Amino acid sequence: MLSLSLNFLPSASVSGDKFMLYFTTIFIIGTILFVGTLGVGIYFAFKYKRKSDNDETPYIPHNYLVEFLSVFGISVWVAIFFIWGWRDYKDFISPKMDEYEINVIGQQWNWQIQYANGKTFTNELIVPVDRHIHLAMTSKDVLHSFFIPEFRVKMDTIPGQYTSLRFTPNKVGTYTIYCAEYCGTSHSKMIGKVYVLSQKDFQDWLDGVYQGELAQETKPSNQDSGNGMTLVEAGEHLYRSKTCYTCHTTNGDTLIGPSFKGLFGSEVELIGGTKILADENYIRESLMDPMKKVVKGFSPTMPTYRGMLTDTEINQIVAFIKAKR
Ligand code: HEC
Ligand SMILES: [Cu+2]
Structure with missing residues (x-):
């Protein structure tokens, strides 16, 4: 019954299943704590209700054991859920083999x-x-x-x-x-x-x-911009038509700019010595803001392509550079 009502929207992915296990566990423990705390509170309200006008409140000093156990218990429970959640989350967002x-x-x-x-x-x-x-x-x-x-x-x-x-x-x-x-x-x-x-x-x-x-x-939309080309082929086409080839090779040779061979996923050293992972965002930034991160050993002579490439074309160029990995 409980699992039924918690799963009103069935999960259809690995992360969804893991998330539901996590959520259901927190929900059940939370419910037990909520009912328990409230129950004890209501019970005490009746048990210790003042019986007469001169019924004095007893003096109750604090209790180290109860204090220690509650603070320690809560810390452990928070830590467990933090570690559990962190591990699942890291797994959800990290790149997988052959995705x-x-x-x-x-x-x-x-x-x-x-x-x-x-x-x-x-x-x-x-x-x-x-x-x-x-x-x-x-x-x-x-x-x-x-x-x-x-x-x-x-x-x-x-x-x-x-x-x-x-x-x-x-x-x-x-x-x-x-x-x-x-x-x-x-x-x-x-x-x-x-x-x-x-x-x-x-x-x-x-x-x-x-x-x-x-x-x-399902039907391919008529906005199909690839003209029957794969993303990589379309990217190669742009590599020629946008004249990238005058400064960049794909065979490892250096012209005015570094070669695209083995670029994607590698660590690039910039002027000033910082290293950066060449991922999708780095390539996009190299096209839009070439001066922002200049590769060590090269002069900042690459023109900006801001406003000259659509998002689709950037995807195609990224796919092309990726294929030369
Ligand atoms: C006039 C020459 C020139 C042209 C044309 C040019 N680039 Fe560049 N490019 C450079 C130079 C020089 C660098 C290295 C300095 C820097 O990082 O700005 C560079 C850097 C890059 C980088 C970072 C490379 C690395 O090893 O980290 C990428 C990606 C890139 N260019 C892609 C392109 C693409 C795609 C095109 C075509 C749309 C293009 N470039 C056109 C000269 C050029
Ligand atoms: Cu929207």
């Missing part, structure tokens, strides 16, 4: 979902069951927040910056995406669907031969 990566762009008022094969969907996220999913997310305009209640995950999308959301769906089915950050007039309509398919169905879907129930429902 499947999908790009998300929030905009007023829908979600653009981009796959490595270049296909873009509006408000439709299709993922395989039992695989680690990594959403590399950003926003075109204002703050949005990508929220899937059934997975118990939520993360802001921020203009000019990447944020990550990670989860492992563990039940095939259809779930809902909400925007959880008020973002303008049609905020409440910024709703999408997550379709969790079996791994085989998902592969069929990627290959374009999927015939299941969802075949009718």
Whole structure:
């Protein structure tokens, strides 16, 4: 009965299950403590009620044992839940081996979902069951927040910056995406669907031969900006058309700028000696604010691409540089 009422919204991901175990445990212990404390209080109120007008309150000194046990007990209980919560949280947010990566762009008022094969969907996220999913997310305009209640995950999308959301769906089915950050007039309509398919169905879907129930429902949006190219291919195209190639190679040779070979995920040493991990946000910043973090041994001659690349194009360039890892 209790577990039923606590699980009115069934969880459909590994983190969701862990979160529900955590929440239910705290809820049950909290309920026991609440009823217990209140019960003792009510019982004492009757037991020690003044019997007559000259009934004097007894003098009760403090009790070291009770004080010690209550302070110690509470500290232990807080520490246990802190460590438990911290470990689960760290596990939820940390990168996993062979996670499947999908790009998300929030905009007023829908979600653009981009796959490595270049296909873009509006408000439709299709993922395989039992695989680690990594959403590399950003926003075109204002703050949005990508929220899937059934997975118990939520993360802001921020203009000019990447944020990550990670989860492992563990039940095939259809779930809902909400925007959880008020973002303008049609905020409440910024709703999408997550379709969790079996791994085989998902592969069929990627290959374009999927015939299941969802075949009718999900269709590539006409905003498909990849022109049939994968993200990496589109990124390579930009590498040429935006003339990155005049200063950067992909084979390890140094021209005016450092090579992209092995860049992604490596530690880059900057002028001044600080080291920084070359992740999605670093590459985005290198394009928008090239002067901000200058690589050691190079002069700050890279032009800014602010306003010259869309979020989709930045995703494509990041995918391209990632592929040269
Ligand atoms: C005029 C030459 C020039 C062009 C064109 C240019 N860059 Fe650069 N880029 C540089 C130089 C020089 C650096 C190193 C100094 C710095 O960090 O600003 C650099 C640094 C970078 C870095 C950081 C590299 C590292 O090893 O940490 C990235 C990423 C990058 N550029 C991407 C691009 C992309 C993508 C394009 C095309 C859209 C591009 N650049 C176009 C000259 C250029
Ligand atoms: Cu929104």
